[in-house]
Amino acid sequence: MNAHWDKPRMEVLTRLWLSGKTARMIAEKLGGGVTRNAVIGKAHRLGLTGKHGSKSAALKRARAFRPKGSDQQRQRVSKTRAYS
């Protein structure tokens, strides 16, 4: 996956985001392996979050607190992306 967002990537991201496209459409447009989470995360980092032209999910904001990694919250493969 692209850990670095290049200029064209950020441009298309911002363009589609402000265009009213959903994170999922943008993720598919970029392709690669970017998920809607990655797009949203980058969008928020850029400060696009909240500037969405559409409504719906943009109406809310405050999210619940994450239970952190106390005992075994995230027992996922944590970065088990098949290391060469």
Add this chain to the structure above:
DNA sequence: CCCTGATTCGC
């Protein structure tokens, strides 16, 4: 029922 963005944490 699925989808949407938003937030938080871990790496």
Add this chain to the structure above:
DNA sequence: GCGAATCAGG
């Protein structure tokens, strides 16, 4: 800084 997970609402 990036990604993924979780939440809350329509």
